[in-house]
Amino acid sequence: MSESLLPGHPHFAYRASDLFVEGVRVADLARRHGTPLFIYSKSSMLDALAAYQRGFAGRKSKICYAMKANSSLGVLQVFAQAGCGFDIVSGGELERVLAVGAQGKDIIFSGVGKTRAEMKRALDVGIGCFNVESEAELEVLNEVAAAAGKVAPVSIRVNPDVDPKTHPYISTGLKGNKFGIAHERTLAAYQRAASRKALRVVGIDCHIGSQITDESPYLDAMDRVLDLVQSIEAAGIPLRHIDFGGGLGISYDADQPPAADALWAKLFAKLDARGFGDREFMIEPGRSLVGNAGVCVTEVLYLKPGEHKNFCIVDAAMNDLPRPAMYQAFHMIEPVTRRSELATHYDVVGPVCESGDWIGRDRALAVQTGDMLAVMSAGAYCMSMASNYNTRGRAAEVLVEGEKSWLIRERETAADQMRAERLPT
Ligand SMILES: Cc1ncc(COP(=O)(O)O)c(C=O)c1O
Numbered sequence: 001m002s003e004s005l006l007p008g009h010p011h012f013a014y015r016a017s018d019l020f021v022e023g024v025r026v027a028d029l030a031r032r033h034g035t036p037l038f039i040y041s042k043s044s045m046l047d048a049l050a051a052y053q054r055g056f057a058g059r060k061s062k063i064c065y066a067m068k069a070n071s072s073l074g075v076l077q078v079f080a081q082a083g084c085g086f087d088i089v090s091g092g093e094l095e096r097v098l099a100v101g102a103q104g105k106d107i108i109f110s111g112v113g114k115t116r117a118e119m120k121r122a123l124d125v126g127i128g129c130f131n132v133e134s135e136a137e138l139e140v141l142n143e144v145a146a147a148a149g150k151v152a153p154v155s156i157r158v159n160p161d162v163d164p165k166t167h168p169y170i171s172t173g174l175k176g177n178k179f180g181i182a183h184e185r186t187l188a189a190y191q192r193a194a195s196r197k198a199l200r201v202v203g204i205d206c207h208i209g210s211q212i213t214d215e216s217p218y219l220d221a222m223d224r225v226l227d228l229v230q231s232i233e234a235a236g237i238p239l240r241h242i243d244f245g246g247g248l249g250i251s252y253d254a255d256q257p258p259a260a261d262a263l264w265a266k267l268f269a270k271l272d273a274r275g276f277g278d279r280e281f282m283i284e285p286g287r288s289l290v291g292n293a294g295v296c297v298t299e300v301l302y303l304k305p306g307e308h309k310n311f312c313i314v315d316a317a318m319n320d321l322p323r324p325a326m327y328q329a330f331h332m333i334e335p336v337t338r339r340s341e342l343a344t345h346y347d348v349v350g351p352v353c354e355s356g357d358w359i360g361r362d363r364a365l366a367v368q369t370g371d372m373l374a375v376m377s378a379g380a381y382c383m384s385m386a387s388n389y390n391t392r393g394r395a396a397e398v399l400v401e402g403e404k405s406w407l408i409r410e411r412e413t414a415a416d417q418m419r420a421e422r423l424p425t
Pocket residue numbers: 066069087110111172207209210211245246247248284285286287288
């Protein structure tokens with residue numbers, strides 16, 4: 001049977017006119033589980049992880065999956081079983097990752113607003129490192145750890161003030177962003193941390209943004225971080241690891257993320273040249289591990305021709321796929337079963353009562369009511385950002401490997417949504 005691959009989406013291919021994920025026909029899964037339905041390829045996730053592991057071969061390194069990209073338990077289990085660490089940003093994420101068997105020591109805790117309760121729980125499970133984002137947080141962490149009779153392992157997240165050249169909402173390493181401690185204040189913050197009895201400095205951390213498709217911001221950030229490593233160590237504070245964050249982009253359309261192997265080689269050359277090649281190199285990738293491993297399958301409910309535009313109204317919406325509404329993001333939209341008729345241009349929109357509820361604009365599609373469409377690159381920042389707006393239930397999720405598939409999340413019902421609510425009496 002003829003097979004045509006979808007560029008940038010390993011393990012997704014058309015066999016004749018049908019879209020397959022690994023060895024499974026997408027239409028069969030959608031019929032069995034209903035739509036909207038997220039489908040993930042396990043092999044695609046493991047391949048993406050293997051690409052990082054290859055790039056780091058022979059180095060002391062640790063890959064901590066940034067689970068905010070997709071925190072579904074079935075996805076977390078894939079990375080836990082593959083030996084990954086995890087980057088978390090909330091107590092909720094901590095509980096999820098513990099639920100799939102991750103060890104505290106393999107978890108790093110990022111985020112600008114950790115609460116005392118979150119810090120205490122993280123200390124109780126023996127967290128690997130707190131990535132601290134302000135001087136005030138250092139003091140609170142010191143108090144919480146002292147009160148618990150523990151010593152908190154810390155890195156300070158540095159804001160290197162480099163422009164990652166991505167969407168402003170997902171840029172994090174510029175002076176005007178809320179993240180990290182300013183480059184100029186970092187040494188003083190390390191001296192403060194080193195002087196606190198209940199803190200133990202273990203590393204340095206930096207994350208400049210997400211969906212980065214240019215290598216130069218990474219190279220600039222590394223220079224700035226290594227300048228700091230030098231001055232911190234010269235002040236008598238040794239650093240065991242250098243955490244370089246995540247952010248590597250994926251191909252949504254014509255985006256060309258940097259060739260990862262070449263990028264790592266350049267970054268490692270900088271580490272070696274400055275004499276820091278023996279430090280553990282840590283990263284926190286999210287999107288690049290799961291983004292192109294997932295699709296969201298949606299059914300065409302109505303075709304609505306118009307004077308100015310034609311609308312293709314589907315059963316997925318901005319509550320399932322928030323990226324177009326939030327960042328004007330582009331996702332490819334492909335038919336689950338190809339038709340031979342001529343295509344018409346449509347705006348693909350959902351049922352939510354907002355004009356911002358669109359999934360794709362001006363797309364050429366040969367579709368009829370009842371057809372199914374696959375919204376591509378939906379593995380990252382879709383399900384994890386899904387909401388119940390318009391009292392829509394979260395979609396179901398399926399994980400596929402080879403010929404096998406597992407329902408990893410049931411479709412959420414209205415009863416599920418109302419469970420935590422109470423009527424005043
Ligand atoms: C601290 C931190 N680490 C890692 C990530 C993961 O980024 P990405 O999914 O772009 O790899 C993010 C998100 O931008 C983040 O804020």
